[in-house]
Amino acid sequence: MSFPDDHHRIAGAGPRRVLVAGATGRFGGITDLLLARGHAVRAATRDPAGPATARLAALGADLVRADFEDPASLAAAARGVDAVFASGTAHKAGPDGEQRHGQNLADALVTAGAPRLVFVSGAGADSRTGLPLFDAKWAIEQRISELRLPATVIAPVYLMENLFNPWNLAALRAGVLPCPVPPTLPLQQVATQDILALAVLAIERPDVLAGERIEIASDAPTAEAAAAELSGLLGREFTPRHPGADVPPGLAALFSWLERHPSPVDTSALHGRFPGVGWHRFGDWARQQRARLAEASGTAPVSASPPPRPVRFGGAGGCSR
8 A cells, every 4th residue: 555645744743653553463554554654653563573573674663572461561562652553353362362452452551641542343343242253342442431542443344355364265266255145245345455544544633533433344245246356357267155054153153243234334424534545346456456366266377466546635634524
């Protein structure tokens, strides 16, 4: 992701000091964006000397050790910053671990002087659902609220990048597009790039987004339409297939919930309010991810993907009401 030169300077604010918690995780790309826009980034990871952190150091990030299991390390990493970016850890820790990690983070930020938090949760996690994945996120949001932390919660729907989850790779290699809901049902999805663009805006414009919880979606393709996009893009046939009950119980419960709540976000209002995010249609996202999709599906090498569209923060930080 890149930003046009004329928006490199932050409208209405100077550079901010930002802690990115979990800087080598699935949303760690925000480090690149913040550095490119002139912010000072403290990149927190359990292993600052690990191979995944060398690139961040080369970009100019300040590497610090912090572990979600160790609130003291989180508090130390957050002292003196203006803002903290963090997300849930369900992929690595499961729902119970995610809840513990998120609550540890919230408690640590109070100890560190309560810098502003931009937290990535999940659409539908603003109430108890009975789903462990969502209820863990709900508990974290409750702790953030109880502690009166200055925060913006970004709550994405199903991620387009979930297609690359390990349990989907065998299906992709077999020419199957795994879909969590029936193939003819539109399902709202969001590109990680769009989550991060809105997070950057929340960090740069806390006067606009302070205290908000924003559910976000980029597009709502059916699996049939998505499979057609991939087939044309990669030059092989993909057939959409819902796994039915042939998935672990946790995923089955999530898929059932998604089928009942496929479109929770008013995308017209959302995209109108934040036009500068540059919301991705599924086909746009797939074209940008073409090389990765080819590798994941075992398709013959393809030509390089086109460069990503720049994110344009129009007007006062790209936010209109």
